[in-house]
Amino acid sequence: MATEPLPLQKNAATAAEDVVPVAVSKDEGHPLVRFDKVVKRYGDHTVLDELDFTVERGEHVTLIGPSGSGKTTILRLLMTLERVSDGVIWINGEPLTHIRGQDGSLKPASEKHLRAARRKIGMVFQQFNLFPNMKVLQNITEAPVNVLGMDRDKAEARARELLELVGLSGKVDAHPSQLSGGQQQRVAIARALAMEPEILLLDEVTSALDPELVAGVLELLSDIARNTDITMLCVTHEMNFARDVSEKVLMFDAGRVVESGSPEKIFTDPSHERTREFLNAVL
């Protein structure tokens, strides 16, 4: 895997100058992500129950817990694929799910607000979701060119760099259908990085992969975690990944955080019975 310095920070700096005016207010007083009594219900079923937690800038956080505990829902709310039923999600001190009215009261966000807020957030999906009607290169350049307004040549040069980073330089002109699952997921990671996200959401990104392809993708993500200042939230069943990559592990059960702490603490000395049960079951 890539051992040379990643081309990420450098480009993040240059791209920010002449691409899109992004409101990157480096407000030190606020956590980057804050869930404030967030509730998510589907009909009568409450998935998230007054959930509170924060993620600091640059942190790599892993969300663990049994299926149905609401981990993926958290990522989907952050990506604005779903709306909160109650409560507020704050990004850098600004409401993501709401807009501030004239009087300071919060109203549910408009589509316009969501588009602006989404700009800082990228996501990689369990099923990769590459666009089959575009070749690999266009999968990566489509949004930078047509959403950010980046110059096409520049976007392509950047896409090639990112493909090199994920170890797929040779697949520039391939169709997604010609790639293995692991390769597709690497392209999906490159595609998310091309949008220069501040926050990268990883939703069980290795769950759909053949076992022998998992290690490579995890190694790539470790590299990215080490070499960039992108804040990462990962939902995963790979406890090794949680241990190697993240500084903080959040254990979820029934829509609430049962326990949070460093991986060493959680994996070696969990303080909560529910965490112990879960770890015994998966490790």
Place this chain on the structure above:
Amino acid sequence: MNDFFSAFADDLPQLRSGLWVTLEATVFGALAALLLSFVLGLMSLSRLMLSRGVSRVVVEFFRGTSLYVQLFWLYYAMPQLTGYELTPVLCGVLAFGLNYGAYGAEVVRGAVNSVPRGQYEAALALNMSPLHRMRKVILPQAWVQMIPSFTNLLIQLLKATPLLWLISAADLMTAIEKLRSRTGETLTAYATLLVCYFVLAYALTLLMNLLERSAKRRLGLAAGGKSLLKSRSAVSAAQAGGAR
């Protein structure tokens, strides 16, 4: 029989122009239907209830009233109502467009809905606008799904064009019908018609198969040469999607 074919040879110019009218009605009717399919189909997917409602009503109306009746309405009733008289071929194009467009709207709606939800979500995660998502991600994938159903509708439309005879458009049916009544060769005349429509329908099928193949290739789906000759296009179950 020899009578028929010598008359056939004599009438070649009329037959050629009849064939031309049939093709004209088919092609322009299909284009009108295609346009209407997309307009009504996309309206039915809108978040606005009004837009969905209008689409529903129009689709149900034109699906639920007979093509004959629509044709007679346009040709015989409309002039009395509005004072405008349309040419028979234009009436045909309009009626075919409205009727098959209503069926096509359902094809468009179904195909767009069949694109995996993950595609929409990935496009949203890349912050694409709704129009951008539809144009660059959803429709190119849905298009492949639409082609087999559109092929069926196109063939049906072609086979509905003999109705033009009823509103005295000089189509292929009309031309051969004239030959038949002049020569009295009913059997040969109608056999000739069968062959003509079959050849036309098969040619359209081949064209649509070509179109389907190129659309599939753009999605990286290989289609063998054999698939070109099949006359009944099966909807491909193996949608590319994101998953393997």
